Amino acid sequence: MFETAAHAFYVFFIATLPILELRASIPIGYGLGMPWLETYLISVAGNMLPVPFILLFIRTLLKWMKKNVRLSKIAFWIERVAHNKSERVLKYASFGLFLFVAVPLPGTGAWTGALIAAMLDMRMKFALPSILAGVLAAGFIVSGICYGFFGAMNFLL
Numbered sequence: 001m002f003e004t005a006a007h008a009f010y011v012f013f014i015a016t017l018p019i020l021e022l023r024a025s026i027p028i029g030y031g032l033g034m035p036w037l038e039t040y041l042i043s044v045a046g047n048m049l050p051v052p053f054i055l056l057f058i059r060t061l062l063k064w065m066k067k068n069v070r071l072s073k074i075a076f077w078i079e080r081v082a083h084n085k086s087e088r089v090l091k092y093a094s095f096g097l098f099l100f101v102a103v104p105l106p107g108t109g110a111w112t113g114a115l116i117a118a119m120l121d122m123r124m125k126f127a128l129p130s131i132l133a134g135v136l137a138a139g140f141i142v143s144g145i146c147y148g149f150f151g152a153m154n155f156l157l
Contacts, residue, residue: 007032008042015046018111022047022139023104030146044139047110051131054114055124082112082119094130097122101134104142110135 011034015025022043029039065075092099101113110131117127 004034007034008038011039011042012046015043016049019106019109021109021111022135023106023109023142026139026142027146036143036147040139040143044135047135047139048132051110051114052124052128054111055118055127058115058118078115079119081107082115086116086120094122094126097127097130098134098137101131102137102141104138109138 007029010032011025011029014020014028015022017024025043025046026039029043030036062075062079065071097113097117100108100116101110113131113134114127117131
């Protein structure tokens with residue numbers, strides 16, 4: 001019992017981390033022998049946990065970081081990354097945000113998607129569903145790769 005709870009916690013925690021997100025948590029859940037659906041749901045929940053906070057507070061946090069000599073370079077780097085990736089999202093607005101988050105490649109995902117949405121001043125009611133849909137799609141793709149597409153669809157049978 002404790003082993004499964006610890007595995008679930010590891011998967012959840014890793015999914016909350018920037019860069020790793022569910023691209024890492026699902027393979028780890030697979031490696032720990034967790035069932036597909038459990039790994040998927042825990043990873044999606046963990047990946048989505050920081051998104052509302054990023055959407056609400058990142059601009060204020062970056063403004064504060066710019067005032068600090070040690071943190072200003074990081075703040076400007078974060079803004080530059082978001083700006084460089086935002087061009088892809090701007091073309092298609094909410095659908096573009098969904099596509100950006102749904103592609104499970106390095107540099108994409110819920111964290112970067114939320115950062116881009118915040119930098120573009122997207123309203124939460126548009127950004128959050130787009131990011132959630134993208135996370136669900138990315139999780140399904142990563143699960144399909146790890147568990148096998150037919151294995152990942154066993155719950156339908």
